[in-house]
Amino acid sequence: MSSRSTIPSAAVNHSPVVVFNDVRKTFAQQQVLRGLSFELQRGEISFIIGRSGEGKSVTIKHIIGVLHPDSGEIFVNGEKLTHAPETKWIEARRNMGLLFQDGALFDSMSVGENVAFPIREFEKLTPKELTQRVDSLLELVGLPGYGNAKVPDLSIGQRKRVGLARALALNPSILLYDEPTTGMDPLISELIDSLIIEMQQKIPGLSSVVISHDIQSVLRLADRIFFLHEGKMYATGRPVDFTTSTDPVIRQFITGSLHGPLGKPIA
Numbered sequence: 195m196s197s198r199s200t201i202p203s204a205a206v207n208h209s210p211v212v213v214f215n216d217v218r219k220t221f222a223q224q225q226v227l228r229g230l231s232f233e234l235q236r237g238e239i240s241f242i243i244g245r246s247g248e249g250k251s252v253t254i255k256h257i258i259g260v261l262h263p264d265s266g267e268i269f270v271n272g273e274k275l276t277h278a279p280e281t282k283w284i285e286a287r288r289n290m291g292l293l294f295q296d297g298a299l300f301d302s303m304s305v306g307e308n309v310a311f312p313i314r315e316f317e318k319l320t321p322k323e324l325t326q327r328v329d330s331l332l333e334l335v336g337l338p339g340y341g342n343a344k345v346p347d348l349s350i351g352q353r354k355r356v357g358l359a360r361a362l363a364l365n366p367s368i369l370l371y372d373e374p375t376t377g378m379d380p381l382i383s384e385l386i387d388s389l390i391i392e393m394q395q396k397i398p399g400l401s402s403v404v405i406s407h408d409i410q411s412v413l414r415l416a417d418r419i420f421f422l423h424e425g426k427m428y429a430t431g432r433p434v435d436f437t438t439s440t441d442p443v444i445r446q447f448i449t450g451s452l453h454g455p456l457g458k459p460i461a
């Protein structure tokens with residue numbers, strides 16, 4: 195268990211994929227990020243956890259650069275993006291895949307067209323190259339031959355897979371999931387969990403960043419957990435560090451207890 199304040203960055207000998215350094219963000223009067231510092235390691239599955247409204251989605255929005263900090267620094271893939279021109283962010287964003295909760299697919303387009311959408315926007319491929327790329331993405335997510343299928347005909351699990359294929363379309367090195375299982379039945383949640391693991395295994399060097407409320411899946415899947423609390427990284431560590439922690443705040447979060455310093459139900 196550690197917090198960044200106890201690990202000097204000189205002691206980290208591998209390059210982190212995302213670095214936040216004392217990031218602050220206030221909306222109107224509400225201080226959401228209050229000096230947030232953390233490092234996400236390349237090639238790992240990082241879970242960001244914390245109560246509702248703590249700023250988890252805001253944190254992901256800072257990683258993809260749709261929100262910018264009031265102060266502090268953000269580095270992605272070793273590049274400082276704070277105060278960088280929008281063109282730099284666009285470049286950085288091409289390297290990130292984002293999976294939304296509902297998949298956010300276009301119902302009026304075929305599965306293949308949905309997956310092709312970001313590729314058309316960013317790359318100039320011949321129709322044949324595009325079809326090949328889409329086919330291989332659909333194969334990667336376990337939907338070979340689904341290019342002509344209609345979105346409304348798909349199951350929820352299949353939609354998730356198409357969303358994943360689209361998130362992976364530009365070959366990102368960072369894949370971000372914001373509450374991919376929230377509101378899903380246990381079977382779908384399990385399927386998404388296995389997709390997260392599968393993508394991590396199939397794509398060398400991929401860094402996955404997942405926001406989740408499902409503490410069991412966090413403990414099962416995470417290489418490292420980042421616990422956001424009161425606008426700061428309260429604790430970071432391996433799942434075992436969290437399950438064995440004696441810290442009352444962490445204990446309450448892990449057990450989902452109604453009683454403890456957090457003072458109210460967690461989820």
Ligand SMILES: Nc1ncnc2c1ncn2[C@@H]1O[C@H](COP(=O)(O)OP(=O)(O)O)[C@@H](O)[C@H]1O
Nearest residue numbers: 221224226244245246247248249250251252253
């Ligand atoms: N664009 C915005 N404008 C104003 N307030 C926002 C904005 N985005 C998020 N917030 C506020 O910031 C807080 C953290 O939000 P969020 O990151 O979505 O929480 P969560 O940890 O549940 O994902 C919430 O109180 C939310 O209302």
Ligand SMILES: [Mg+2]
Nearest residue numbers: 250251252373
């Ligand atoms: Mg959120």
